[in-house]
Amino acid sequence: MSAIGKRTTIDDLARSLGLTKSTVSRALNDYPDISEKTRLRVRNAATALSYRPLSHAQAIKTGRVRSIGLVLQVSEHDGHRPFLADFLAGITEASAAQDWTLTLATANSTSDAVRLLEKLSQERKADGFILPRTYSEDLRIDALRAAHIPFVLYGRTDNIADCAWYDIAGEAAMFEAVETLYNLGHRRIGFVPGGAGYHYAKLRLHGYRDGLAAVGLDFDDQLVSANAVDKPQGFNAVSQLLALKQPPTAIVCSVDHAAVGAYDAIRSLGLKVGHEVSLISYDGIPEGAVLSPELSTYSVDTNLAGARLAELLIRRVRGEPPQDLREIGKARFLDRGSHGPVLLSSADLAAQIAR
Amino acid sequence: MSAIGKRTTIDDLARSLGLTKSTVSRALNDYPDISEKTRLRVRNAATALSYRPLSHAQAIKTGRVRSIGLVLQVSEHDGHRPFLADFLAGITEASAAQDWTLTLATANSTSDAVRLLEKLSQERKADGFILPRTYSEDLRIDALRAAHIPFVLYGRTDNIADCAWYDIAGEAAMFEAVETLYNLGHRRIGFVPGGAGYHYAKLRLHGYRDGLAAVGLDFDDQLVSANAVDKPQGFNAVSQLLALKQPPTAIVCSVDHAAVGAYDAIRSLGLKVGHEVSLISYDGIPEGAVLSPELSTYSVDTNLAGARLAELLIRRVRGEPPQDLREIGKARFLDRGSHGPVLLSSADLAAQIAR
DNA sequence: AAAAGTTCCGAAACCGGTTTCGGCAAGGGT
DNA sequence: ACCCTTGCCGAAACCGGTTTCGGAACTTTT
Numbered sequence: 001m002s003a004i005g006k007r008t009t010i011d012d013l014a015r016s017l018g019l020t021k022s023t024v025s026r027a028l029n030d031y032p033d034i035s036e037k038t039r040l041r042v043r044n045a046a047t048a049l050s051y052r053p054l055s056h057a058q059a060i061k062t063g064r065v066r067s068i069g070l071v072l073q074v075s076e077h078d079g080h081r082p083f084l085a086d087f088l089a090g091i092t093e094a095s096a097a098q099d100w101t102l103t104l105a106t107a108n109s110t111s112d113a114v115r116l117l118e119k120l121s122q123e124r125k126a127d128g129f130i131l132p133r134t135y136s137e138d139l140r141i142d143a144l145r146a147a148h149i150p151f152v153l154y155g156r157t158d159n160i161a162d163c164a165w166y167d168i169a170g171e172a173a174m175f176e177a178v179e180t181l182y183n184l185g186h187r188r189i190g191f192v193p194g195g196a197g198y199h200y201a202k203l204r205l206h207g208y209r210d211g212l213a214a215v216g217l218d219f220d221d222q223l224v225s226a227n228a229v230d231k232p233q234g235f236n237a238v239s240q241l242l243a244l245k246q247p248p249t250a251i252v253c254s255v256d257h258a259a260v261g262a263y264d265a266i267r268s269l270g271l272k273v274g275h276e277v278s279l280i281s282y283d284g285i286p287e288g289a290v291l292s293p294e295l296s297t298y299s300v301d302t303n304l305a306g307a308r309l310a311e312l313l314i315r316r317v318r319g320e321p322p323q324d325l326r327e328i329g330k331a332r333f334l335d336r337g338s339h340g341p342v343l344l345s346s347a348d349l350a351a352q353i354a355r
Numbered sequence: 356m357s358a359i360g361k362r363t364t365i366d367d368l369a370r371s372l373g374l375t376k377s378t379v380s381r382a383l384n385d386y387p388d389i390s391e392k393t394r395l396r397v398r399n400a401a402t403a404l405s406y407r408p409l410s411h412a413q414a415i416k417t418g419r420v421r422s423i424g425l426v427l428q429v430s431e432h433d434g435h436r437p438f439l440a441d442f443l444a445g446i447t448e449a450s451a452a453q454d455w456t457l458t459l460a461t462a463n464s465t466s467d468a469v470r471l472l473e474k475l476s477q478e479r480k481a482d483g484f485i486l487p488r489t490y491s492e493d494l495r496i497d498a499l500r501a502a503h504i505p506f507v508l509y510g511r512t513d514n515i516a517d518c519a520w521y522d523i524a525g526e527a528a529m530f531e532a533v534e535t536l537y538n539l540g541h542r543r544i545g546f547v548p549g550g551a552g553y554h555y556a557k558l559r560l561h562g563y564r565d566g567l568a569a570v571g572l573d574f575d576d577q578l579v580s581a582n583a584v585d586k587p588q589g590f591n592a593v594s595q596l597l598a599l600k601q602p603p604t605a606i607v608c609s610v611d612h613a614a615v616g617a618y619d620a621i622r623s624l625g626l627k628v629g630h631e632v633s634l635i636s637y638d639g640i641p642e643g644a645v646l647s648p649e650l651s652t653y654s655v656d657t658n659l660a661g662a663r664l665a666e667l668l669i670r671r672v673r674g675e676p677p678q679d680l681r682e683i684g685k686a687r688f689l690d691r692g693s694h695g696p697v698l699l700s701s702a703d704l705a706a707q708i709a710r
Numbered sequence: 711a712a713a714a715g716t717t718c719c720g721a722a723a724c725c726g727g728t729t730t731c732g733g734c735a736a737g738g739g740t
Numbered sequence: 741a742c743c744c745t746t747g748c749c750g751a752a753a754c755c756g757g758t759t760t761c762g763g764a765a766c767t768t769t770t
Contacts, residue, residue, distance in 0.1 A: 009726060020750050022729080050477075056414040056726090060409075060415055061729070062728065062755090084440055089429045104458075116451075377758080393719085415724090415726065415755090
């Protein structure tokens with residue numbers, strides 16, 4: 001690898017300035033016992049010689065490599081797969097702004113993820129981790145907590161001790177969706193929950209129930225289908241709901257990919273989305289815009305999420321307590337064509353379906 | 356960050372064995388001057404105490420952090436966006452097998468990418484880089500070459516000096532597509548080139564031309580449309596081709612996303628894909644399977660590409676010459692419904708379109 | 711049995727930064 | 741005029757590994 005183009009080290013820099021490397025180091029790190037004059041001299045010389053400290057040489061004393069760890073579980077049902085690039089861009093841009101980088105790994109299972117988290121941390125490839133797709137009971141969190149490794153959740157979880165997080169208020173969106181549909185005259189409102197075990201699914205179901213309570217509708221567990229996170233599951237879930245004696249005239253979906261299946265289910269009964277059956281969903285996947293009618297859904301700013309998570313994690317690594325590092329964002333409603341005023345009563349709808 | 360759970364250092368390990376750390380280090384790194392007996396003793400003790408060397412502490416002497424760098428340009432037209440997760444998984448899995456990791460960054464422009472490459476390398480956040488989406492003339496390559504930083508291309512380029520690469524033989528696929536269509540009776544075969552400036556686009560156009568030559572058809576530059584890398588561009592490109600006095604009865608697309616637009620263009624003229632107009636494309640995006648008829652296309656194993664690239668780069672960093680690190684894979688043809696025997700002559704097709 | 715190799719490990723330098731500690735010189739107070 | 745700060749920088753330890761060098765103990769050769 002040819003030794004051409006030797007790096008300039010801190011010693012080179014110090015020598016060229018007639019200072020010692022300790023002074024140079026403190027000047028560059030803004031120690032208070034360095035005069036403003038020499039601080040500037042050092043800074044200028046550093047840029048002139050294009051000096052860049054080796055991050056691993058710094059790390060040996062500071063213990064920090066200025067790197068965010070992220071372990072993706074690729075086998076997951078990935079509603080966020082289309083958002084991956086945005087998510088990563090959000091993290092890396094926010095990180096780069098503070099001179100941090102992203103160390104990425106992929107796992108095939110939760111236990112694999114735990115193993116990688118521990119390994120990356122022990123080798124100090126990362127100073128802390130962003131945990132995407134949190135479960136209500138999450139082994140990754142348990143492991144990091146036990147090992148006192150800094151982390152930030154993308155999502156929330158049951159046991160929030162020592163947890164920092166960024167999350168979108170999916171429950172608020174579901175709540176609002178129920179209200180919206182109620183105001184359009186719907187009185188039988190179904191719900192398609194998201195992935196079992198994921199905490200977001202639990203929260204969104206709560207939001208749905210709270211929404212019902214707020215508008216004065218009774219909760220009917222028949223109106224909650226099986227969990228659905230993709231097109232076929234969504235198809236089955238909605239078929240199941242529409243086969244009820246008193247079918248829902250509106251359905252709230254936890255994830256867009258299930259809603260795509262819902263379109264097929266509704267159409268296969270000779271009904272039209274947004275007319276006989278209204279649909280409101282959550283995620284904001286691009287496919288929603290090419291369906292007809294376009295899917296009414298709550299969209300998530302994944303780039304922003306990545307950026308916020310990176311900033312929170314860096315603060316966490318720097319020692320801020322997790323209680324101060326909890327942030328909730330809002331999903332933005334895309335008011336499109338898949339929902340509308342109630343057209344038929346539930347009974348009439350049942351009759352129509354029976355034909 | 357509580358000092359609970361102190362790491363075991365190499366000194367701890369040495370002390371517990373009654374050896375010096377130099378012996379331990381050499382034992383773990385398979386130096387020949389360590390007896391087999393002590394080598395085993397050390398290994399066992401290391402796993403027993405779960406000793407994991409700090410990668411940055413090693414790096415200070417070795418100069419390597421065992422990390423692959425990847426700078427994504429997020430603003431690119433990303434045919435490979437849907438494959439991003441697969442690509443990253445391929446890289447990280449192959450890297451992890453050799454105890455390497457992936458350092459990821461994102462850029463908004465080529466100059467931004469160059470800046471990041473240099474920065475990451477100078478701070479030694481990465482030992483070398485994978486360069487995705489290569490251009491025929493690529494500033495990133497120039498920069499890395501000039502700085503003697505190891506890199507591997509995903510794709511090829513004009514000036515291949517000092518270049519190692521992995522690439523899929525897109526030109527062979529285009530060649531074969533022309534042959535296939537010729538054998539089905541097509542004599543007017545159009546071509547939709549990919550992104551201007553990208554080297555893959557140049558290669559695939561060559562493949563198309565060579566294919567024509569091989570079957571004995573003349574090259575007609577009218578049959579080559581404008582560049583197209585997404586749906587609207589594909590729509591325009593194919594509309595342009597079908598508006599010719601002697602329109603093609605078959606079209607080869609450089610990228611699937613353009614082919615999706617081709618479907619619309621063909622249908623809007625009252626024609627059916629795979630009947631009046633045949634279509635063969637390249638990439639293997641998932642959307643191709645939900646079109647009707649399903650898109651005939653050459654699919655790329657992106658996961659494998661990531662894995663091969665990681666392995667090549669690691670060898671490159673270890674000092675193998677780039678000439679020995681060039682590898683070409685093959686795209687797999689998905690023989691589906693968007694192409695078939697010629698139905699109308701070009702003249703008849705023109706007449707039909709005119710109506 | 712002495713000389714010459716081998717085998718194997720310890721001692722110490724080294725990598726490139728950061729951080730602690732101490733001291734000199736200038737400034738301020740009495 | 742003297743002492744005490746304060747400001748500012750140099751000297752040296754330190755971080756946790758890797759690598760070079762030298763030498764003791766043990767074999768082999770002559």
